[in-house]
Structure formats: C-alpha cells, structure tokens
Amino acid sequence: xxxxxxxxxxxxxxxxxxxxxxxxxxxxxxxxxxxxxxxxxxxxxxxxxxxxxxxxxxxxxxxxxxxxxxxxxxxxxxxxxxxxxxxxxxxxxxxxxxxxxxxxxxxxxxxxxxxxxxxxxxxxxxxxxxxxxxxxxxxxxxxxxxxxxxxxxxxxxxxxxxxxxxxxxxxxxxxxxxxxxxxxxxxxxxxxxxxxxxxxxxxxxxxxxxxxxxxxxxxxxxxxxxxxxxxxxxxxxxxxxxxxxxxxxxxxxxxxxxxxxxxxxxxxxxxxxxxxxxxxxxxxxxxxxxxxxxxxxxxxxxxxxxxxxxxxxxxxxxxxxxxxxxxxxxxxxxxxxxxxxxxxxxxxxxxxxxxxxxxxxxxxxxxxxxxxxxxxxxxxxxxxxxxxxxxxxxxxxxxxxxxxxxxxxxxxxxxxxxxxxxxxxxxxxxxxxxxxxxxxxxxxxxxxxxxxxxxxxxxxxxxxxxxxxxxxxxxxxxxxxxxxxxxxxxxxxxxxxxxxxxxxxxxxxxxxxxxxxxxxxxxxxxxxxxxxxxxxxxxxx
Numbered sequence: 001x002x003x004x005x006x007x008x009x010x011x012x013x014x015x016x017x018x019x020x021x022x023x024x025x026x027x028x029x030x031x032x033x034x035x036x037x038x039x040x041x042x043x044x045x046x047x048x049x050x051x052x053x054x055x056x057x058x059x060x061x062x063x064x065x066x067x068x069x070x071x072x073x074x075x076x077x078x079x080x081x082x083x084x085x086x087x088x089x090x091x092x093x094x095x096x097x098x099x100x101x102x103x104x105x106x107x108x109x110x111x112x113x114x115x116x117x118x119x120x121x122x123x124x125x126x127x128x129x130x131x132x133x134x135x136x137x138x139x140x141x142x143x144x145x146x147x148x149x150x151x152x153x154x155x156x157x158x159x160x161x162x163x164x165x166x167x168x169x170x171x172x173x174x175x176x177x178x179x180x181x182x183x184x185x186x187x188x189x190x191x192x193x194x195x196x197x198x199x200x201x202x203x204x205x206x207x208x209x210x211x212x213x214x215x216x217x218x219x220x221x222x223x224x225x226x227x228x229x230x231x232x233x234x235x236x237x238x239x240x241x242x243x244x245x246x247x248x249x250x251x252x253x254x255x256x257x258x259x260x261x262x263x264x265x266x267x268x269x270x271x272x273x274x275x276x277x278x279x280x281x282x283x284x285x286x287x288x289x290x291x292x293x294x295x296x297x298x299x300x301x302x303x304x305x306x307x308x309x310x311x312x313x314x315x316x317x318x319x320x321x322x323x324x325x326x327x328x329x330x331x332x333x334x335x336x337x338x339x340x341x342x343x344x345x346x347x348x349x350x351x352x353x354x355x356x357x358x359x360x361x362x363x364x365x366x367x368x369x370x371x372x373x374x375x376x377x378x379x380x381x382x383x384x385x386x387x388x389x390x391x392x393x394x395x396x397x398x399x400x401x402x403x404x405x406x407x408x409x410x411x412x413x414x415x416x417x418x419x420x421x422x423x424x425x426x427x428x429x430x431x432x433x434x435x436x437x438x439x440x441x442x443x444x445x446x447x448x449x450x451x452x453x454x455x456x457x458x459x460x461x462x463x464x465x466x467x468x469x470x471x472x473x474x475x476x477x478x479x480x481x482x483x484x485x486x487x488x489x490x491x492x493x494x495x496x497x498x499x500x501x502x503x504x505x506x507x508x509x510x511x512x513x514x515x516x517x518x519x520x521x522x523x524x525x526x527x528x529x530x531x532x533x534x535x536x537x538x539x540x541x
Contacts, residue, residue: 014062021066042152046160048092106170201245225279231280392429410449417531436463
C-alpha cells in the first residue's frame with residue numbers, strides 16, 4: 001500500500017500546528033518548569049493529540065518542529081531538544097494509534113465510550129510514552145520532573161484535546177437551537193461561571209479555600225444544557241482563570257511554592273474535566289438515542305398512515321366487485337333468473353358464504369389499520385340493543401344455518417339502549433357471533449343476550465365450542481393471534497376479530513371480557529354505557 005503524499009494543505013497544517021505548539025509551549029515552560037523543561041501546565045500535548053486525531057499521522061512534523069523549536073528557545077542544547085521533540089511526537093503518535101484501534105471511536109466524542117477512551121488511552125498512553133522516551137532529567141530532581149511532566153501532559157490531554165475535538169468536528173443536530181431565550185441563558189452561565197471563578201481563584205481570603213466546589217453546579221449547568229461544547233469550554237475557561245490566579249499566588253490553591261500550587265490545582269482540574277465531560281457525553285448519547293427513537297416513531301406513524309390510506313383505497317376497490325357478486329348471487333338464489341338445480345343452489349350458497357367471509361376480513365383489516373393509525377371516526381348515537389342484536393344475527397344467520405347450529409336468542413328488554421356508533425356496534429357483534437360460530441362444532445349452540453348492570457349494558461355471546469386454555473385467554477386479544485397453530489388451517493380468519501372488537505369497544509367507553517374453558521365453551525361479554533335518555537329515566541324512577 002502506497003503512502004499518501006503530503007499536500008499543500010498538509011504543509012499549511014504542519015506550519016500552523018508548529019506555530020501554535022511553540023506559543024503554547026512557551027506559556028507552559030514559563031510557569032516554574034523543573035530544570036526548565038518539565039512543567040505542570042502543558043497544553044501542547046492536548047493540541048498535538050487533537051491534531052493527529054483530526055488530520056492523521058502525516059502532520060507529525062508539526063509536533064516535532066514545534067517541540068524542537070520551543071525547547072531550543074529556552075536554552076536546551078540541540079541534542080536535548082531533539083530528544084524532547086522525538087518524545088513529544090511519539091507520545092501523540094502512540095495515543096492516536098491506541099485510540100484509532102478502539103472499535104467505533106469518534107473524534108467528535110459523541111459517546112461515553114469515546115470520552116473514556118480519550119481519558120484512559122489518549123491521556124494515559126501519551127504521558128507514559130513521553131516519560132519513557134524523554135528521560136533527560138537526572139539527579140535529585142528526577143522524581144519531581146517525572147511528576148511535573150506526567151501531570152502536565154495528562155491535564156493537557158484532558159483539558160485541551162476535548163475542547164479542540166468538539167469544536168472542530170460537526171455535532172449532531174441540536175434539538176434546541178440557539179434562540180433568544182437560549183442565548184440569554186448562555187450569557188447568564190458565562191457571567192456566573194467567570195464571576196465565581198474570579199472570586200474563587202483571585203481572592204486571598206482564607207474562607208474561600210472551600211469555594212472551588214461552588215463551581216460544580218455551574219459546570220453541571222453547562223454540561224446539561226449546552227452539551228459537550230458547553231462542558232469542554234466551561235472547564236477550559238475555568239482552568240485558565242484558575243492558572244492565572246494561582247500564578248499570582250491567589251485563590252484556593254495558593255501554596256508556599258508555585259510548583260506545589262500548580263500541582264494541586266491541575267490534579268483538581270483533571271478530576272473536574274473528566275467528570276463533567278463524561279457527564280456531557282452521557283447526556284449527548286441519551287439525546288441522540290431520543291432523537292433516533294423520535295425519528296423511528298415518526299417514520300412508523302407515517303407508515304401507519306400510508307397503510308391506512310392504502311387499505312381504505314383497496315377496501316373500496318375490493319368492495320365494489322364483491323357487492324356485485326353478492327347482488328348477482330342473491331338474484332340467482334331467489335330464482336329471478338330461472339330455476340336452479342340442487343347442486344347449483346349448493347354451489348351458489350358456498351359462493352355467498354365465502355363472499356361474506358371475505359367482506360368481513362376486508363372490514364376487519366380496514367378497521368385495524370384505522371385504529372392503529374388513530375384515524376377511526378366514531379359517530380355515537382342512541383342504539384336499541386334489540387335492533388343491534390337482530391341485525392347481527394341476520395348477518396351471521398347463513399353461517400349458523402350451514403353448520404346446523406342452534407341459536408338461542410335470550411329475552412332482551414325492549415327499551416334497553418346503549419350509547420355507541422351503530423355501524424361499529426354491529427361490526428363488534430358480528431365479529432363475536434362469527435367467532436362463536438367458527439369455533440363451535442356442527443349442531444352445537446350459540447347464544448346471545450343482554451342485560452343492564454348499573455350504568456352499563458352487558459351484551460354477551462356464549463358458545464359450546466372448543467374453548468380456550470386458561471394460559472391463552474389474555475393473548476386472544478393480541479393482533480393476528482390464534483389459539484394454536486393447528487387452528488389456522490382448520491378455522492378461517494386472520495386473528496383480528498377480537499382485537500378490533502375490543503379496540504372499538506374501548507373507543508366507545510366500553511370494554512370486552514372473555515371467560516372460557518377447554519371443551520366447554522366460551523362466553524364473551526361486551527360492556528357499553530347506557531344511553532343517556534334511558535339513564536335519566538331510570539334515575540327519576
């Protein structure tokens with residue numbers, strides 16, 4: 001595999017990286033560096049790591065030239081500057097290599113695992129590599145230099161690298177744009193954070209030594225409301241103010257020596273940076289999941305709407321020829337087109353029975369789609385129970401006759417009425433009677449009755465059919481569910497009848513319950529509110 005050639009754009013990036021590296025290094029080395037080279041404030045490590053993650057290994061010369069020049073400027077011999085430059089370059093390369101081998105790692109730090117990888121691999125590996133490759137300090141200052149070098153590189157990677165990465169990469173769409181209210185909130189956060197940081201890190205009052213923890217609510221505010229960019233920026237600004245105040249021997253971390261002060265401060269800021277950047281990443285990951293779930297829900301709703309529209313159109317197209325078939329079959333059966341033989345009558349009866357079954361299936365599918373899409377339109381009115389049950393029995397009579405079932409119509413009070421959509425009530429009753437007929441063997445019994453129970457009317461359908469196992473009773477209301485796989489071949493239907501019936505009943509402020517025993521039969525009860533006129537009449541009596 002051939003290596004990619006360095007382009008003019010790469011050259012410009014190398015020069016810019018070297019210049020930025022030198023400027024940041026000069027600032028760090030000016031802050032009481034051990035032996036002039038190991039400092040507790042070392043932003044270049046974070047700059048180098050972020051640059052390599054964004055632009056690749058090919059810009060390593062920028063890191064090397066920047067480190068070489070910066071150390072030479074503070075008086076390091078060329079040989080020493082070369083060793084330090086090589087160490088700083090290799091630490092960035094090692095960290096980049098480790099992070100790029102983390103499955104799915106994104107420099108945008110959109111996930112918690114990306115942030116944790118940056119903290120554990122980016123900061124940890126780069127610092128250890130630098131210490132190993134740049135062992136140039138000896139004598140009594142060795143341990144102090146080791147500590148300063150490690151802490152400086154670690155904090156640089158924790159504070160600077162995330163700041164560059166989150167601002168240099170394109171974030172996911174923020175569901176909350178920066179409108180006027182959000183801009184005012186951002187301004188209030190900036191003023192509050194800067195104000196508290198200045199008080200905490202510039203005051204000389206002894207009481208304020210405990211005040212750094214006052215920053216936590218503000219940093220949490222930044223992470224919760226403004227995500228990774230808000231958290232990384234807030235931590236960096238706070239750290240900059242803290243370093244500034246500490247170098248003036250002010251604030252909560254002012255000690256006898258500047259080196260000790262910076263050590264305590266940097267360790268504190270390292271913990272703060274890791275905590276709130278992980279918090280922001282957690283929130284960002286959750287928001288991304290919420291957006292994904294919302295998009296999936298919207299897509300599902302659009303699909304449901306499209307399905308309902310398609311089924312409505314297909315229902316109309318299918319019903320037209322079915323109605324024509326029904327009309328011609330009725331004409332033939334009545335003998336208006338001439339006399340028929342017994343065999344012809346039997347064939348036409350089968351056609352009529354299957355046409356009605358297909359009509360029920362089409363109605364069920366359309367009702368299910370409309371209910372799922374929330375497009376079911378109800379027109380409630382006062383309906384006499386005797387009229388509804390009579391119409392349903394008339395519709396199902398051919399099936400009762402074909403299976404030679406005994407139909408028992410129990411006495412129903414003539415003025416008993418419910419408040420329901422007449423067409424949907426008939427659909428429910430036809431479904432219940434059709435189910436009872438379907439699962440009852442030849443010469444069995446199907447019964448229908450109704451009674452008032454308080455402010456509700458109970459309409460029940462009972463059969464002497466195969467029954468349902470107790471463990472399966474609750475599942476019969478699930479869409480497309482059959483009692484067992486064997487019934488899908490023996491009995492017709494797609495398993496939507498009870499689902500639709502219960503959905504329609506609940507839409508009319510009612511419900512459906514079911515009781516069954518295997519081998520004994522099933523009783524399905526439909527509960528609907530009593531019509532208001534009748535309810536008022538009963539209350540007066």
